[in-house]
Amino acid sequence: MIVAQLLFNGIATGAIYSLIALGLVMILRALDLINFAHGDLVMVGGFLAITFNVTLGLPFPVAFVLAVLAVGLLGLVIERLCIRTIKGASLMNVVTATIGVGLILQTWGLVVYGGEAIRLPHPLGEEFLDVFGLKILPQQLLIVSVTLLLMLLLQAFFYLTRTGMAMRAVMNDRETASLMGVNVRSMMALTFAISIALGGAAGVLVAPVTFVTFNMGIIVVKAFTALILGGMFSFGGAIVGGLLLGVFENFMRGFVSSAYGDTIIFTLLILVLIFRPEGLFTTK
Amino acid sequence: MTKRRGVWVLLAALAVGAGLGAAGGVGAEEIKIGVLAPLTGPASSWGEYTRDAAEMAVDEINAAGGVKGVGKMKLIYEDSEGNPKAGVTAATKLVNRHKVHVVLGEALSSVTLPTMAVTQRAEIPQLTAISGAPEVTGSGNKWIFRTQINQKYSGDLLADWAVNRLGFKKIAIMHANEPFGAGGAEGFRAGLAKRDVKPVAFERFNRDDKDFSGQLRRIKESGSKLLGFFGFHTEAAIAFKQAKQLGLDLTVLTNDALANPKFLELAGPDAEGVIISSMFIADDPDPLVQEFVKRFKARYNREPNQFHASVYDAVSILKEAFQRAGSTNNVKLREALLSIQDLRGVTGVHKFDENGDDRKPFLLETVKGGKYVFYAK
Numbered sequence: 001m002i003v004a005q006l007l008f009n010g011i012a013t014g015a016i017y018s019l020i021a022l023g024l025v026m027i028l029r030a031l032d033l034i035n036f037a038h039g040d041l042v043m044v045g046g047f048l049a050i051t052f053n054v055t056l057g058l059p060f061p062v063a064f065v066l067a068v069l070a071v072g073l074l075g076l077v078i079e080r081l082c083i084r085t086i087k088g089a090s091l092m093n094v095v096t097a098t099i100g101v102g103l104i105l106q107t108w109g110l111v112v113y114g115g116e117a118i119r120l121p122h123p124l125g126e127e128f129l130d131v132f133g134l135k136i137l138p139q140q141l142l143i144v145s146v147t148l149l150l151m152l153l154l155q156a157f158f159y160l161t162r163t164g165m166a167m168r169a170v171m172n173d174r175e176t177a178s179l180m181g182v183n184v185r186s187m188m189a190l191t192f193a194i195s196i197a198l199g200g201a202a203g204v205l206v207a208p209v210t211f212v213t214f215n216m217g218i219i220v221v222k223a224f225t226a227l228i229l230g231g232m233f234s235f236g237g238a239i240v241g242g243l244l245l246g247v248f249e250n251f252m253r254g255f256v257s258s259a260y261g262d263t264i265i266f267t268l269l270i271l272v273l274i275f276r277p278e279g280l281f282t283t284k
Numbered sequence: 285m286t287k288r289r290g291v292w293v294l295l296a297a298l299a300v301g302a303g304l305g306a307a308g309g310v311g312a313e314e315i316k317i318g319v320l321a322p323l324t325g326p327a328s329s330w331g332e333y334t335r336d337a338a339e340m341a342v343d344e345i346n347a348a349g350g351v352k353g354v355g356k357m358k359l360i361y362e363d364s365e366g367n368p369k370a371g372v373t374a375a376t377k378l379v380n381r382h383k384v385h386v387v388l389g390e391a392l393s394s395v396t397l398p399t400m401a402v403t404q405r406a407e408i409p410q411l412t413a414i415s416g417a418p419e420v421t422g423s424g425n426k427w428i429f430r431t432q433i434n435q436k437y438s439g440d441l442l443a444d445w446a447v448n449r450l451g452f453k454k455i456a457i458m459h460a461n462e463p464f465g466a467g468g469a470e471g472f473r474a475g476l477a478k479r480d481v482k483p484v485a486f487e488r489f490n491r492d493d494k495d496f497s498g499q500l501r502r503i504k505e506s507g508s509k510l511l512g513f514f515g516f517h518t519e520a521a522i523a524f525k526q527a528k529q530l531g532l533d534l535t536v537l538t539n540d541a542l543a544n545p546k547f548l549e550l551a552g553p554d555a556e557g558v559i560i561s562s563m564f565i566a567d568d569p570d571p572l573v574q575e576f577v578k579r580f581k582a583r584y585n586r587e588p589n590q591f592h593a594s595v596y597d598a599v600s601i602l603k604e605a606f607q608r609a610g611s612t613n614n615v616k617l618r619e620a621l622l623s624i625q626d627l628r629g630v631t632g633v634h635k636f637d638e639n640g641d642d643r644k645p646f647l648l649e650t651v652k653g654g655k656y657v658f659y660a661k
Binding site for chain 1: 325329461490493495522530552613
């Protein structure tokens with residue numbers, strides 16, 4: 001029974017990693033950039049949801065949508081101010097700029113919300129649901145289903161709308177897309193904003209379970225690991241990599257050691273980088 | 285020539301100035317209390333408790349004329365960020381730059397421990413109101429005092445309660461892997477050993493961990509129904525929910541790190557029924573306590589918790605000690621602190637032993653309906 005419980009918990013944790021990793025892949029493909037501020041935008045999503053839901057008393061779904069939109073909007077601003085203006089220089093400069101943005105956001109979190117963890121109330125209550133002997137927190141169901149929903153919406157957007165198709169074109173081949181008349185610049189900005197909004201959504205979803213702290217952005221390291229497991233450039237890889245990492249992590253902690261949990265995970269990461277740098281699922 | 289004369293004039297002026305400063309000291313000296321606390325960072329709730337309680341105490345003392353024969357009290361803050369390295373820098377600043385007469389703090393044992401070396405070297409008394417790790421006292425450092433309960437003693441009380449009053453034989457321990465958590469766990473384990481009980485599970489976790497399924501699975505397999513938990517509120521809140529999810533039905537005994545309102549906020553229903561060793565509870569009918577609660581509420585519009593009470597008492601103790609010392613002299617102040625053997629405060633009757641531990645009696649509280657309530661004495 002404990003195996004099934006850990007498996008389920010792993011999927012719920014992994015869904016969060018997938019959501020963050022998915023955003024990282026989109027940015028990587030559209031902008032050739034690793035966004036080190038990504039985790040801190042997860043934190044911003046969590047804190048904004050607390051402001052909307054707790055301070056302003058808005059219902060959870062409204063708070064969720066507002067927080068995600070606000071983070072997306074912030075993404076547009078960051079793209080305009082810090083990425084596009086520096087982009088001409090070298091890639092390293094832009095990457096460094098994202099680290100700087102991350103630090104600014106952390107300081108903002110620390111000053112505005114303080115150093116202590118803050119909890120977003122469980123929108124569906126915190127009584128466990130008993131499903132075939134598994135104890136499931138309503139929030140875990142919400143995490144899994146909202147993640148699934150967001151992924152389906154993203155898929156529909158990419159394949160059914162003109163803008164989505166243009167974005168895919170930019171991610172696949174920027175020059176050709178530009179020759180076909182796609183406005184590459186605005187597609188890049190939009191991709192950045194949507195990616196970051198996904199991270200913000202992850203922050204809101206996880207806030208009732210592991211709370212929000214100014215330094216929670218470190219979760220991005222887990223998403224990078226998921227990304228590397230999944231092969232860096234594939235959407236499917238990021239999703240599967242995230243889920244796999246979540247499940248693996250829960251089993252490791254459950255059956256081997258909690259105190260060394262992260263050490264084991266990062267050892268795995270290094271092994272993958274050495275032996276399968278193209279990721280576990282990529283065939284070449 | 286003129287340049288040289290200028291230097292002499294300057295030196296003379298400085299000498300006169302220094303002399304005036306010293307001469308003006310009789311009864312009107314400024315007592316500089318260096319407050320070392322986590323004012324920012326993840327432990328900032330303790331910084332806030334320290335500041336609020338210390339300011340209230342000092343305002344009250346100064347409004348009543350300050351310390352008789354010595355002077356008025358002044359608080360000088362340095363931020364430890366709840367981090368040992370920043371804490372040592374802050375302590376050094378208090379001692380060297382601000383020339384404080386006494387250091388009040390730090391809250392976290394992991395920060396108090398390295399900062400004690402700074403005050404010891406400078407031979408300045410340091411009084412912590414919140415650090416409970418056993419190794420803070422008893423190491424031969426003559427300059428450290430505390431109003432917090434040494435976890436050696438709270439661990440013994442909790443063990444007695446677990447074995448003799450609640451009647452548990454299969455007991456598990458889980459603690460944060462740092463001085464405060466380890467100290468609590470060792471104090472509890474020693475208390476159990478004294479009563480011929482060996483814990484059936486002994487688990488550690490790290491600060492900022494978000495998953496405790498491994499430790500909890502082993503505790504479940506050990507068949508234990510009682511958990512001695514020694515760590516902080518954020519990890520406790522997550523761990524207690526996961527314990528329920530993994531099907532554990534545990535009675536939890538813990539020390540005052542969880543007597544922090546932040547714990548109630550984060551853990552919600554999972555805080556119910558946790559039994560906590562503590563120095564103070566706001567619903568204590570003692571008139572001295574009720575008078576304090578009333579004044580605190582009037583000033584801050586909320587109830588004081590035990591950390592507020594402990595810091596408040598620490599400042600009152602300092603007032604008494606400076607008064608007995610009759611000056612700000614470090615050696616006299618230390619002797620005066622040791623001479624305190626029956627001073628009534630809001631956390632009990634203070635009585636320092638030769639290690640600098642306050643041997644006041646303490647109590648147990650529990651969480652009921654989302655509030656801390658009295659449990660037993």
